[in-house]
Amino acid sequence: MPQLNIVLGGNDIHTNWFLHSQVTETGLLGSKPASVPIEENHHLALSLEPIFSEPTRYRRLVGKLIYLTLTRPELNYSVHILAQFMQNPSQAHWDAVMRVLRYLKGNPGQGIYLRANASMTLEAYCDADWASCPISRRSLTAYFVFLGGSPISWKTKKQDTVSRSSAEAEYRAMASATSEIIWLKGLLRSLGIDHPSVVPLHCDSQAALHIANNPVFHERTKHIEIDCHFVRDEIVRGTIAPSYVNTAFQLADILTKALGRSQFHCLLDKLGISRLHAPT
Structure with missing residues (x-):
């Protein structure tokens, strides 16, 4: 076939x-x-x-x-x-x-665009726009999850609580993306597709990555300790592997803020969103 x-x-x-x-x-x-x-x-x-x-x-x-x-x-x-x-x-x-x-x-x-010859591997990007709501000052969480290079899951959501730093906002976005990755791996397993490999999780916040990889809890992370434990446990289990990506190549940026024309269309190309025909 x-x-x-x-x-x-x-x-x-x-x-x-x-x-x-x-x-x-x-x-x-x-x-x-x-x-x-x-x-x-x-x-x-x-x-x-x-x-x-x-x-x-x-x-x-x-x-x-x-x-x-x-x-x-x-x-x-x-x-x-x-x-x-x-x-x-x-x-x-x-x-x-x-x-x-x-x-x-x-x-x-x-x-x-969903490629027929794509590999069944997951990859994710997460991002946050700190204190983006001018009324409540809550941050915006967003993530993309790719299967074989094509986006299959994405989300934009205002965070439930006010984050006191951009690192905290980014870390909460990382926790949300991790939850989605765990669910998708379980869904693939129920469809008979095993995904034993670690899932790359790209984040453009060095501070959030440092918190994720630092096993020592300190005063600045106590208020997000549950998210810290959750993400670190998944790193130890081999579910995710957080890594840094430059903001210019952060694909989840398109979900967190209004972009200019050049950056918007650049990210569309990277996401594999295609135009089938020209406008009438």
Whole structure:
């Protein structure tokens, strides 16, 4: 039986129907496509613009965008931000949703490239944006997990507690990624695929890596001691092998902040997110 390469999401009939219907409904058929889904250095959390006149319409559209994040990881950060204003969206938030649609209009057939000849090995990237929420000052956790070089699991989530340092925020992101790796290894095992090798976990924080590899607990790590024990136990068991990656090559960056056009598209290429056809 011949092996086939697959683009996840690129040919999905429901995705294409959603794009066509929403672009038509919002009157964006003749609009100029956007190069990135959200504006760099945005201040949506601090918007003082009037409340949007049709909040139900905003909620319905953002809910549909959440569905798209299942196959379009580059939308995760944008949708994460927009979903926080479901109760009282302002005009600025509606404009941001329109920008996401204009981005989708310019990239309708984009999807994740799954190689037929890929190896069944896991690799992960984790990142955090320290104190990124200007209201609560909670940090943002994100990770990517790859199977055979293709992303299969990703997440963007605001941390439950306030981190008192960037190292703490990054370490909590590392703990979240480790939990996902353990679950995925168990899932592969249940499918009859054994994954005995250690999983590389790339992080761009030297401080977090030092905490992970230092067996001595001290005053600065007591408040994250549970995460410290958890991650170190998995290092000793051979589940993960944390390593440093330069921020410029941190693939999870696309899940934690609004990037400029060049960096955004550079990371898309590295993630293996492909465009099946040119925009109409």
